[in-house]
Amino acid sequence: MVTVNPCSAELPGTLGETMPFLCEGAVVTLQSAAGGSVLALVLALVVGLTATSRFRGARAVARVYMEFFRGTSVLVQLFWLFYAMPILTGFQLDTLFAGILALGLNLGAYGSEVVRGAVQAVPAGQREAAIALNLSPYQRMRRVILPQAFVEMVPPMNNLLIELLKSTSLLSVITVTDLAYQGRLLVNSGSDQLVVFALLLVIYFLLSYLITLLMRYVEGRAARLVGRGKPRRTPWRRRSATAGAGR
Amino acid sequence: MTPESQPGTPAEPDPQWMVRFDKVVKTFGDATVLRELDFQVRPGERVTLIGPSGSGKTTILRLLMTLERVTSGTIHIDGECLSHMRRGTRRVPADERHLRRVRKRIGMVFQQFNLFPNMNVLRNITEAPVRALGVPRDQAEDKARELLEMVGLADKALAHPSQLSGGQQQRVAIARALAMEPEVLLLDEVTSALDPELVSGVQCLLRDIAQQGNLTLLCVTHEMNFARDISDRVLMFDHGRILEEGPPDQIFSEPEQQRTREFLQAVLDV
Ligand SMILES: Nc1ncnc2c1ncn2[C@@H]1O[C@H](COP(=O)(O)OP(=O)(O)O)[C@@H](O)[C@H]1O
Numbered sequence: 001m002v003t004v005n006p007c008s009a010e011l012p013g014t015l016g017e018t019m020p021f022l023c024e025g026a027v028v029t030l031q032s033a034a035g036g037s038v039l040a041l042v043l044a045l046v047v048g049l050t051a052t053s054r055f056r057g058a059r060a061v062a063r064v065y066m067e068f069f070r071g072t073s074v075l076v077q078l079f080w081l082f083y084a085m086p087i088l089t090g091f092q093l094d095t096l097f098a099g100i101l102a103l104g105l106n107l108g109a110y111g112s113e114v115v116r117g118a119v120q121a122v123p124a125g126q127r128e129a130a131i132a133l134n135l136s137p138y139q140r141m142r143r144v145i146l147p148q149a150f151v152e153m154v155p156p157m158n159n160l161l162i163e164l165l166k167s168t169s170l171l172s173v174i175t176v177t178d179l180a181y182q183g184r185l186l187v188n189s190g191s192d193q194l195v196v197f198a199l200l201l202v203i204y205f206l207l208s209y210l211i212t213l214l215m216r217y218v219e220g221r222a223a224r225l226v227g228r229g230k231p232r233r234t235p236w237r238r239r240s241a242t243a244g245a246g247r
Numbered sequence: 248m249t250p251e252s253q254p255g256t257p258a259e260p261d262p263q264w265m266v267r268f269d270k271v272v273k274t275f276g277d278a279t280v281l282r283e284l285d286f287q288v289r290p291g292e293r294v295t296l297i298g299p300s301g302s303g304k305t306t307i308l309r310l311l312m313t314l315e316r317v318t319s320g321t322i323h324i325d326g327e328c329l330s331h332m333r334r335g336t337r338r339v340p341a342d343e344r345h346l347r348r349v350r351k352r353i354g355m356v357f358q359q360f361n362l363f364p365n366m367n368v369l370r371n372i373t374e375a376p377v378r379a380l381g382v383p384r385d386q387a388e389d390k391a392r393e394l395l396e397m398v399g400l401a402d403k404a405l406a407h408p409s410q411l412s413g414g415q416q417q418r419v420a421i422a423r424a425l426a427m428e429p430e431v432l433l434l435d436e437v438t439s440a441l442d443p444e445l446v447s448g449v450q451c452l453l454r455d456i457a458q459q460g461n462l463t464l465l466c467v468t469h470e471m472n473f474a475r476d477i478s479d480r481v482l483m484f485d486h487g488r489i490l491e492e493g494p495p496d497q498i499f500s501e502p503e504q505q506r507t508r509e510f511l512q513a514v515l516d517v
């Protein structure tokens with residue numbers, strides 16, 4: 001079998017002429033998506049939990065962050081981080097870093113709402129049982145509430161991460177050389193428009209499908225954690241599954 | 248900081264009353280659920296609370312479990328105030344540390360079981376002893392298996408809560424509460440969510456538990472035979488007040504109040 005490197009310049013015709021550049025762009029896209037995702041997830045967890053805090057001040061801070069970054073577009077946030085901040089503070093961020101920061105802050109705000117919603121959707125009885133068993137506030141969150149909320153978070157987080165991936169194309173306005181940037185460059189320098197745009201479509205789709213596959217795996221693991229979905233295949237489980245079948 | 252000003256120093260134990268309500272008022276918004284409620288429970292006493300729906304029985308248990316805060320008045324557990332603590336000479340609202348120390352003495356079983364779906368049966372029982380009391384895990388597991396034996400579910404240690412019937416889940420919940428070795432156990436209509444054929448099994452178990460230990464028991468139930476079997480005293484509630492109280496035989500056979508008679512009639516008819 002002959003394996004073909006999809007990024008090779010040896011590929012026939014327009015493919016060989018465009019794919020090396022698009023692959024470079026795809027790597028940058030992946031880098032900004034991965035960096036933005038990590039930042040967004042961390043922010044979502046921290047801010048989302050703060051939004052469920054018993055302390056009104058803490059909740060207010062979380063709210064302000066969430067409303068502010070959801071209410072202003074990624075593009076405008078990018079302009080501020082990359083162009084306005086150096087003027088105000090004299091500190092110039094690296095393009096990729098500014099991009100990751102803007103994506104993380106923006107999608108993190110949406111993610112916080114997901115985390116807050118999922119935590120509050122855990123039935124009150126679970127928290128009360130944990131109090132009755134004298135678990136500390138941290139233990140209640142860590143051992144009882146979060147594991148259950150986590151299952152609810154995965155599908156909406158999947159959507160957010162795909163949204164984030166697609167938003168990386170905005171980073172080309174601050175000259176991050178991502179997939180969309182490379183595509184436009186190729187078209188401007190005379191490559192066949194239709195081929196380039198078709199390739200962009202395919203590559204973006206493959207990348208977001210990758211995220212979905214990853215999240216499906218996480219979702220399966222999480223569902224098993226709270227006893228939903230397929231139980232793990234061990235001799236013991238099979239036995240008790242048949243024993244409980246009469247119910 | 249002087250020794251007296253240490254927050255949350257334990258109060259004098261009260262040899263006479265395990266549970267003491269003094270002029271307890273609880274309101275939710277405009278609705279007054281408990282009106283200056285006074286009552287006491289002796290150590291080891293088993294008390295059943297009965298009364299029409301909405302009369303405040305659950306609220307009383309939830310206040311004891313510190314799931315709600317009193318609007319005014321005080322609740323003491325063995326001489327220790329639930330809602331306030333001493334800091335120096337001042338009385339201040341209880342902080343988390345104080346609450347956790349009083350909670351240690353109280354356990355509760357809920358109508359809806361509330362087992363943790365993210366843990367198997369054994370873990371449901373051992374989690375709190377291990378995390379909240381610092382019991383070594385193997386020791387907690389031995390104890391949990393003993394308790395499972397007692398509630399008749401020795402073979403279900405590794406099962407998941409969703410694989411159990413309602414009756415079995417409730418028995419796990421009882422074992423889970425007992426694993427914390429509470430002095431006061433609160434039971435809130437623990438059989439009302441069960442299919443009729445599963446009720447008697449759970450009631451038998453609770454009868455045994457009530458008869459063995461020196462647990463102080465506060466039990467809300469609509470099952471009058473069960474109440475008769477397990478309690479030393481029955482309190483009849485109506486509109487957040489105690490309408491009458493007495494030994495079960497007296498309350499069930501010759502209640503003084505017309506309202507109690509009507510209530511018992513209604514409960515026994517269904
Ligand atoms: N969290 C709450 N918010 C508002 N009202 C409540 C709340 N909990 C209980 N109540 C009200 O308090 C009253 C007493 O409730 P409860 O203690 O559950 O009675 P019981 O257990 O005797 O049926 C009811 O009228 C109920 O609607």
Ligand SMILES: [Mg+2]
Pocket residue numbers: 304305306436
């Ligand atoms: Mg009730």
